[in-house]
Amino acid sequence: MRRFRNSPAVTAFYWLFVGLSIAVCIVLLRQHLPQYLPHDWVNAHEGDALADWKAARLYPLDVSPYKPTGLAMVGAPMGHPPTTVFWYLPMVDFAKPLAAELTSLILWFLIIPHIYMCAKVLKWPAPMAWTALLTSLIFSTSWFRYHFDVIQFSELIAFWYLLAWLFLRSGRDSLAGICIGLAATIKFFPGAMILMLVVARRWRAVFWAGATFTLIAVMMTSAFGIESWREYAELQKPIVDVWYGSGQSSSISGLLNQIRSPFCESGHNPAHTSTPTLASITAALLFISALWASRRELKRARLEHGVSIDLPFALFALLSVFSNAWVWEHYYVLAIQPLFVVTTEFVRLARLAYRRWSDMETSNFKFVFQALGLVLVCAALSLVVLALSRHTWSPFWYIDVWKATQSPKFHAFAHFDLALKVVPWVVSITLCFVALRATRKFTPGS
């Protein structure tokens, strides 16, 4: 039974958890922070976000970074659309080390409110302790260090997703729409969230998402010219040729590529092997299933209960990433909010199942069946934790070891390690579907 004040035993466990979380946080930060700071910002990686910073420096000159002259000045392939450059406009006058440091540190620190808000909003006990624990665990992963080293935008996109979710929950659709629109200006895949907003009939959110994106697109087009969009599209071909088949990519297409042409045969970055059509069909099927599975929750969120948006939002957030042409390891920050939602939902369902059994409303047999389901969910979440804790490059190292030793043990392990890259997406999406179904079964009114 829920109580207004916890018993001394529960309070003792609470403080034990808080103490342990802080201790783990201190130990992990001591061990891993030196990997982040001090950092050589002068020689910071220029291939990702800093390419957009260089492009932003061309904005006042009205030079398009997608034309040969602009490309030469940027000195790196422009893989991001003209709207991404918008985010660097406040930093055009900064020197490279300052721009790099500011971007990295802002994105670095965003992870803290990101985790805190998830824990707080979903009413996890001791949200500060969870924030300390999870932040330090994330800091200790190799994929987050990769996010920091290459200077990427994933955490910023994840933060806009988070705000959009919070606004949708509280019925502030216009603000939610603006957040989705802003996220879509960084990379295109957040645009897929509009599909959910349309089906949910959150028209104001749809309008503001479109308006925000259009406003920024017009602003950037006014300087770079309308042809910059065509030039951007043309520039994607060589990038796609290099990266679409990458073993590192854990998108739907990445998964299909690995099935068709395993990385142990084709190497790290083979020319793309699977037809994008198959990936598109799979993505479309997943989106249709998601719309079907979440239709009631979306309606309920609009008409009665704002928090019913949690699971559909989590599912669509995951699908928007997973259906992208490629998904790199630093995109895992986008799985944080969905994993929080899914875990919260399963804890709620487990409590509900236990309460029903304890009140003699369900038989022992049915309860054991439900408990087994819960054990499976725990196993799946443990697999996600294992996947997130593996080193980014480990599968590729193991392939080298296999080539050197020809030991089948290393060959199998390399494939297992690479398969783990897809696990956070596949497992979270599956759990969202299962949670949506289970929620409907447990709460017939929903």
Next chain:
Amino acid sequence: MREFFTLRSEERRARQLSDFDRTEIRGEIERAVDTMREAEQAGVSFVRARLARQAATQVIIAVAAAQQLASDPRREEWPNLEQAIVELSSLPGWNSQRPALALLPGSDTLTDAEFRLLADLFAYVERLVDLRSPRDFWVARWTRRVGLLLLVLGGSWFALKPPNLARGKMVTSSSICGDMPDADRGLSRLSRVVDGVRRENSHAVCTHAEKKPWITVDLGAPHSLSKIVVYPQSDGAWSNTDEPLQLRVSLDNEHFEVVGERAELFTPDFPWSLELPRTRAQYVQLLGVRRTAQKLILNEIEVYGR
């Protein structure tokens, strides 16, 4: 102690209520808890006062009803507030709640101190009734029993498992490479290879590329060794570990006996684990034995024994 694992008398008391009454009263108390939490978060003081009074009244009536139903299961009417207070007045500790009870009938706002009094009354009253079902007791009993068993098994395993003798011991090496990470708390940099961390960000210690590089762990005193495990660096294709290596042990750091040799790759997931037939030694040394220059790059050396 026996009661802690059987919970018999607690269960006997709780069973005085029927399943139906228990569910109904629990529902009422949980609604009261929600109201009280809402009161805690309410910013406007008159709203807070109204909600707190409503919650306290609700919980007092529900708990008194539970008391009455326990003694007379056929009773159908729930008591009103006055009857409920009379019903509960014989319980231990009730007199100390009288100042809070005096706040119930009013309609004016509550000061912070008065609100705390009502909250304390609420917490006291809701604990007066045990609403656990027989299945709750079954789970509580077995959780305690299995918990104790796990505690005993875990404690025994912890006490009996052979300790890592190398942990925190003195380490020396033929040389120290330039990119070796610092150690914590002003310890020697080489101590990272015996700090218990098997997975470093990159590596714990390394030597220069040289002929016959070595790293030696001084166990402090002679021990009977049963196993040595070597974990290589975690940030590369482990090319350094495919080179011939030797594990040697010694009692005096001068006369070494070769206990193992390896020329194949090993990784942090598949470390070099060497079982020893009851070997007595104080020094454990990893030695590169290639004819040309080679480098040792390691995460951890563990030595087990008694």
